[in-house]
Amino acid sequence: EVQLVQSGAEVKKPGESLKISCKGSGYSFSTYWIGWVRQMPGKGLEWMGIIYPGDSDTRYSPSFQGQVTMSADKSINTAYLQWSSLKASDTAMYYCARHKQYLGRPPGHGDYWGQGTLVTVSS
Amino acid sequence: DIQLTQSPSFLSASVGDRVTITCRASQGISTFLAWYQQKPGKAPKPLIYAASTLQSGVPSKFSGGGSGTEFTLTISSLQPEDFATYYCQQVNNYPFTFGPGTKVDIK
Numbered sequence: 001e002v003q004l005v006q007s008g009a010e011v012k013k014p015g016e017s018l019k020i021s022c023k024g025s026g027y028s029f030s031t032y033w034i035g036w037v038r039q040m041p042g043k044g045l046e047w048m049g050i051i052y053p054g055d056s057d058t059r060y061s062p063s064f065q066g067q068v069t070m071s072a073d074k075s076i077n078t079a080y081l082q083w084s085s086l087k088a089s090d091t092a093m094y095y096c097a098r099h100k101q102y103l104g105r106p107p108g109h110g111d112y113w114g115q116g117t118l119v120t121v122s123s
Numbered sequence: 124d125i126q127l128t129q130s131p132s133f134l135s136a137s138v139g140d141r142v143t144i145t146c147r148a149s150q151g152i153s154t155f156l157a158w159y160q161q162k163p164g165k166a167p168k169p170l171i172y173a174a175s176t177l178q179s180g181v182p183s184k185f186s187g188g189g190s191g192t193e194f195t196l197t198i199s200s201l202q203p204e205d206f207a208t209y210y211c212q213q214v215n216n217y218p219f220t221f222g223p224g225t226k227v228d229i230k
Contacts, residue, residue, distance in 0.1 A: 035219070037167075045159075045167065045210055045221040061218035062124070095166055099214075109157035109214050111178065113166040 002026040004034075004096055004114035011120045012086050019082035020117045022096030029077035030054040033099040033107040036070060036081050039116075040092045050099060050107065051079060086121045093118050125149055125213050127222035135230045140201045144225045146194045146211035155215035158187055158196045161224075162207045170209075171196060201227070 007021040022034060035050040049060035053072035060070070072079040079096060094117050097110030126149040136142050146156065154174035159167035169178045171187035174194055184199045198205055206229055211222040 037221075044224045045161075045212075047212070047219045047221060050219070059217050063218075097167075106155075106214055106217060106219070109169060109172040109212060110159075110167070111169055111172070113168070116166055 002098065002112045004098060004112055006094075006096060006114040006117045009118040009120070011122070013123055014088055014121055015085050016121075017082070017084050018086055018119065019080050020094060020119065022079045022081075022114050024077045024079070024098065027098070030074045031101055033101060034072065034079040035097045035099050035107075035110055036068075037095045037097060037110075038064075038092045039095065048081075048094075052101065053077075053079060086119075088121050088123075090119060091121045124218055125152060125216055125220055127211055127213060127220055129209075129211060129222040129225050132223065132225060134225060134227045136201050136227060137230045138201055138203060142198050142201055142227065144196045144209055144227075146189075146196070146222050148192045148194075148213055151191045152213045152215035154190045155213060156187075156189070156194050157212045157214060158185075159210045159212065160205075160207045161210065167210065198227075203229075 003025045005023045033050045033052050036048040038046045048064045051058045051070045053074040069082045096114040098112040099107035128147045130145050156174045158171040161167045175187045186197050188195050208224045208226045210224050
C-alpha cells in the first residue's frame with residue numbers, strides 16, 4: 001500500500017528554522033517526484049515545488065523560490081521541506097504528494113497525498 | 124505562469140442534483156489537468172487526471188472533460204459525501220498551478 005506519512009505539527013517563533021518531513025512507503029521512492037503544497041488557513045491550495053528523489057532535481061514555484069528549500073534522502077525514503085527563518089505568514093498546513101515521472105515532460109498529478117503538517121509561527 | 128479560473132466559486136445544490144464545475148486555463152494545456160476533492164481538515168483527494176481519466180477507486184458518478192483551455196468536472200447525482208471543495212490543477216508546465224476552488228454546499 002502506497003503511503004506518505006508526514007511529520008507532526010510544529011509551533012515555532014518568527015526567525016526560527018524548521019524542517020518537516022514526508023516519508024514514502026509501499027513504492028519505489030526514488031522513481032516518483034514529491035511535490036509540496038501550502039494551504040493557508042481558510043484558503044486554497046498553492047503549489048510550492050517538486051523534487052525527484054532519484055537525483056534531487058528540484059523545481060520551485062517562483063512564489064516560493066528562495067523562501068524554502070526542498071531536499072530528499074532516498075536512502076530513507078524521505079523528502080523534506082525546510083525554512084531557515086520562519087515568518088508569521090508561513091503559518092499554514094503543508095502537504096506532500098507523489099507525482100509520477102514521465103520522460104521528456106513534467107510529472108503527472110499528485111496521486112497519493114500525505115496527511116499534512118500544520119506549521120504555526122507565532123511570537 | 125498558467126492561471127486557472129474556476130466557476131462558479133460557490134455552488135449550492137441538493138442531493139441528487141447533477142452539477143458541473145468549469146476550469147479555464149490562461150493558455151492551452153492539452154489535457155494535462157487534474158481535479159481534486161477536499162473536505163475540511165483533510166488532504167486533497169485526486170478524482171480525475173489527464174482531464175478525463177478517473178483515479179482508481181473513484182466512483183463513476185464523477186466525470187471530467189475538455190482540452191486546451193476549458194475543462195469540466197461533473198458529478199452526476201450529488202450525494203451527502205460529495206459536499207466539499209473542488210480544485211483543478213494543471214501539470215502541463217512549471218510552476219504547476221491550482222484553481223481557486225469551488226465549494227459545493229447543501230441547499
